[in-house]
Amino acid sequence: MKAQFFSLSAIVLSIAVAELATFPAWGIPFEEIPVHRYVAHYDIDELEGVEKVIRANPNDANAYMHRGMIRSHSQEDFPGAIADFSRVIELDPNRAEAYNYRGTSYFWLKKFRQALEDYNQAIRLDPKLTIAYYNRGYVRIELGDKKGAIADFRQGAALSKQEGDMMSYEQALEIIQGLEQFQKPD
Template sequence: MNYIEKAIATSVISAAIGGLIGACSAQEPKILINQKMGEHFYNRGLERLEKRDYQGAIADFNEVIRRQSSNYLAYTNRCVARFKIGEIQTAIADCDRAVQLNPKDGDARYKRGNLRIYIGNKQGAIEDLQTAALIYQQEGNMPRYQDAMEKYQKYSKDITQDGNI
């Protein structure tokens, strides 16, 4: 390869590498912006949930999920907002999705357990409450553990007394 051919080859390789670096750099800010905006909507959703603006909270959690489809916390919190406006089945579906995304999310299991109590599914409720209690115990969250265990024991006792087990 002569000098001119080497110079051309070097230029072509440099351009290709530069293009790859540019493409990676162009993607990185988009990802960071998406994460930051997801955090913004998530935090605003929590504020709206606290202020009882359930429709606004749902809209914000929808946006988080649109940007970060694996954000199980957004599903868990959207579940609460949906329950508050009477959308029980979609609230349960949100808890189901949160549990799929993170099986060790005690809050999603606890909330789903309470929703199952609400609709009369005591067997499903006690399974969720027992699992939530175990997760809380492993995390060292004793107040949540005790609360989940109390509900678990109450509904386990109810089922046993009803003769369903």
């Protein structure tokens, strides 16, 4: 029996690694991914309230972060989400989560180099931001850097284990195993 592997195209990067088991094979077409099923949902009705906060205080980084999450997770408006996360970064350049989420929006637009840059920055700012390692690993797969992806999944697994998140830890190990089986010798 062949081991199961996970398609990068089938993974929503800002969610818990726990959802990886729902995609049992490589190669699900990017356009067929049911994003709404696998991402944390933000109530679209919250959008009006968040926009009122932004109008009242255009320097409220938290409001832009919240709107960016609504745009990316509920509306799949990735360019709008990028604009909001960029505003958060402008207001609070040390906010690692904003880089991580903006990277995810770039990922969905297939702008893998920009996503990689954002994940690198998120990790520089917060070396314990576990999801950023997993996200960067997925982008590295898309960019053909399986060794780098394996290293990121190993680091993510180590952090997951430290956090007591054994489900993510075990799933990361499965991904590493799958990547190693596909690793071409240098």
